[in-house]
Amino acid sequence: MTTTDKGDYRAQLILGMAYLQKDFKDDAKSVHYFKLAADQGDVDAMYFLGRAYLDGKGVPQNTTIGESYLTKASEAGSIAALRELGNRHADFYRESNSSVEALKAIQYYEKAFLLGEGSAALMISSTYGSGSISDKYSAAVWNAVFQLTKTSQKTTDAFQLLPVAQRDKAMMDSYALYSKYSSLKPAKSFLDEVRKYRKHVE
Incomplete structure (x- = not known):
């Protein structure tokens, strides 16, 4: 040994x-x-x-x-594991159109998002985008949140398909979610500290 x-x-x-x-x-x-x-x-x-x-x-x-x-x-607190579990339930949702699977996927994605995984916001938006839990408002809000994680700039593009009366509220909601993300430091694992060993193997 x-x-x-x-x-x-x-x-x-x-x-x-x-x-x-x-x-x-x-x-x-x-x-x-x-x-x-x-x-x-x-x-x-x-x-x-x-x-x-x-x-x-x-x-x-x-x-x-x-x-x-x-x-x-x-x-x-593994972001990679949260993302993988979210993806698995999202796949099950696409196959079965089960709202239970969709909500499980969103739950995992939200946890990843709050640990600093900005791309999880796009996954949440995509999950809300179709199927049994289709919700244009939530999809638009989370899409805007994803855009904010990339640019930190005010955006209205994500809200174009919403009724005008909903756009201001949607923007406020997106900023509220983004503020939670931006106020937290991304979780670090040992492999994040030694990136030279972390060639992509997913």
Whole structure:
């Protein structure tokens, strides 16, 4: 057993990431190190381990276990896990048109948004844009919020399809939501601090 196997969860996490890269690709080894780090409570490792189980890479595919790891990571503040869970429920919503799935997706996206994930506002807008929970007002407000996260500038484009009587209120609501976002510092994980190890593997 190596020193890495014995305990440094950050080293385990970096090794797990390394084995996901093209030049060192080995899904089984990647999962091995993610599991070691996840067992010590590392949030990033929980996320990647959850993805491995969902995709069946390095381990037999198991949706229940995969979602369990993603849920643990999301509860610990992982933006990536919140976004992934939101995407999964949004996909289920598109397939089933179930309002329950839509609201679950929005719940995860909102949590990610409040942790500093600006793109989650666009996902919320998109979810409100069609299907059983279609709501033009909410879709417009969240679209405006997304635009604010990009420019911080006043915008009226998002409200053009709303009745004139609703536009002022929609703008106020969008600014109220944006103020929550802008007043918080984005959550940082260990991998955010060592970006050179974080080549895109999602």
